[in-house]
Amino acid sequence: MKTTLNLDDHLIRTAKIRAAQQGETLTRLIERALRDYLQAGPPDSARQFRAELLTKRGQAVAEGNLDDRDALYERMDSPD
Numbered sequence: 001m002k003t004t005l006n007l008d009d010h011l012i013r014t015a016k017i018r019a020a021q022q023g024e025t026l027t028r029l030i031e032r033a034l035r036d037y038l039q040a041g042p043p044d045s046a047r048q049f050r051a052e053l054l055t056k057r058g059q060a061v062a063e064g065n066l067d068d069r070d071a072l073y074e075r076m077d078s079p080d
Helices: 009-022 026-039 069-077
Strands: none
Touching: 009 026
């Protein structure tokens, strides 16, 4: 399939040089790079969110209910 892309000039120049060094066409280099990228799976940012332990002044905040925002703010603002 033929596709038109607008890519950074420096990126394409570098890719052309690399393709020539490896004895392949720019098309083959881009196809290989795209296949590798897609086979790697989703990026780290697509992973499920994981909450971190809440701390205040370097100490763990005990009994924090992550579902109650107002209670968390109140707990964080209260003196120990």
